[in-house]
Amino acid sequence: DAGVIQSPRHEVTEMGQEVTLRCKPISGHDYLFWYRQTMMRGLELLIYFNNNVPIDDSGMPEDRFSAKMPNASFSTLKIQPSEPRDSAVYFCASSLALTSGGGNEQFFGPGTRLTVL
Amino acid sequence: AQSVSQHNHHVILSEAASLELGCNYSYGGTVNLFWYVQYPGQHLQLLLKYFSGDPLVKGIKGFEAEFIKSKFSFNLRKPSVQWSDTAEYFCAVTPSGGYQKVTFGTGTKLQVIP
Numbered sequence: 607d608a609g610v611i612q613s614p615r616h617e618v619t620e621m622g623q624e625v626t627l628r629c630k631p632i633s634g635h636d637y638l639f640w641y642r643q644t645m646m647r648g649l650e651l652l653i654y655f656n657n658n659v660p661i662d663d664s665g666m667p668e669d670r671f672s673a674k675m676p677n678a679s680f681s682t683l684k685i686q687p688s689e690p691r692d693s694a695v696y697f698c699a700s701s702l703a704l705t706s707g708g709g710n711e712q713f714f715g716p717g718t719r720l721t722v723l
Numbered sequence: 724a725q726s727v728s729q730h731n732h733h734v735i736l737s738e739a740a741s742l743e744l745g746c747n748y749s750y751g752g753t754v755n756l757f758w759y760v761q762y763p764g765q766h767l768q769l770l771l772k773y774f775s776g777d778p779l780v781k782g783i784k785g786f787e788a789e790f791i792k793s794k795f796s797f798n799l800r801k802p803s804v805q806w807s808d809t810a811e812y813f814c815a816v817t818p819s820g821g822y823q824k825v826t827f828g829t830g831t832k833l834q835v836i837p
Contacts (some may be wrong), residue, residue, distance in 0.1 A: 639825075648829045649767075649813065662824060697766060710755065710817060712825060714766040 610715035612698050618721045624686040627718045630679055631700030639699040639712060640673055640683050649697075655681065656703075688722045695719050725750035725816050729828035736804050737836050744799040744831050746788075746814030753819040756797040758788055759827075761811045770812070773797065774819070784808070809835045 611630040619625055631638045639654040653663040658675045666673070670689070675681040685692055699712040726749045736742060748754065758770040771782025778790040788799045797814060814828040 649827045651824070651827075654824065699767075710825070711757065711769050711772055712767075714759075714768070716766050 610698055610700055610713055612696075612715035612718050614718060615716060616719045616721075618723065619688055620723050621689055622687045623722075624684065625688045625692075625720060625722075627683040627696050627698075627720070629681045629683070629698030629715060631681070631698070632713055633679065634702070635700035635713075636703040637701045637710070637712075638675060638681050639701075640681070641697040641699065642694045643697060643717075644694045652683070685720075688720075690722045693720055693722050725754065725818060725826050727814050727816050727826050727828040729812075729814055729831050731831045732829070733832045733834070735834045735836065738806055739803050742799070742801040742804045742808070742833070744812055744814075744833070746797045746799065746828060748795050748797065748814075748816040750795075750816060750818060755817050755819055756788075756790060757815040757817075757825070758782065758786070758797075758799050759813045759815060761813065761830075763810065767813065770799070804833075804835050806835045806837045809833060 613628045637656050640652040641649055642652055643649045650665055652665045653673045654661055655675045671685055673683045695717045697717045698715045701710050701712045728747045730745050756773040759767040760770045761767045770786050771780050771788055773780045773790045781787045786801050788797055790797050811830045811832045813830045815825050817825040
């Protein structure tokens with residue numbers, strides 16, 4: 607398996623623009639997570655899905671952020687409108703459920719480095 | 724809700740020195756514990772994990788961690804560090820039993836000087 611795939615790897619945009627980050631989890635994984643990493647706040651969980659259903663979105667900073675998972679192999683994180691303080695590295699991760707015997711180790715993608723000017 | 728504390732934010736060691744990074748968690752039930760490593764410019768990778776059984780867990784690249792339940796600790800150790808161990812290390816905890824939300828610590832940056 608290719609691992610978790612994220613695109614784009616780098617995104618530079620201007621304040622006010624819409625940004626869409628994409629993630630393809632590892633095939634067969636039941637859970638998908640979106641994280642944001644910054645120097646100031648470290649690694650923050652934004653939202654996670656189980657079987658394509660959002661379970662906990664309490665980490666989403668505000669209404670400008672939204673995430674969807676239309677099927678088991680694809681998820682998006684959208685920021686509209688974007689602001690300079692959204693500049694960060696956004697990681698997607700996926701994991702199996704405990705009952706499958708795989709444990710809940712999370713496999714991280716390479717991240718998207720977002721810069722909002 | 725669970726929480727994780729990593730008290731060392733930045734550690735600087737010379738090559739061949741021994742390493743111990745502290746991790747304490749707060750949760751009333753049984754937990755699964757992890758250490759992840761993030762090399763400069765890369766994503767997080769699993770170093771080792773504890774689910775049950777032997778509290779001394781061995782991971783990749785010579786790292787090990789010991790789960791001490793009475794102290795709510797899961798410290799990471801390596802007897803002799805190398806320059807290539809320069810990275811940020813994250814401790815993480817999740818309650819056992821199917822609940823998937825993993826809580827990460829704030830990370831410890833390790834700098835190994837040749």
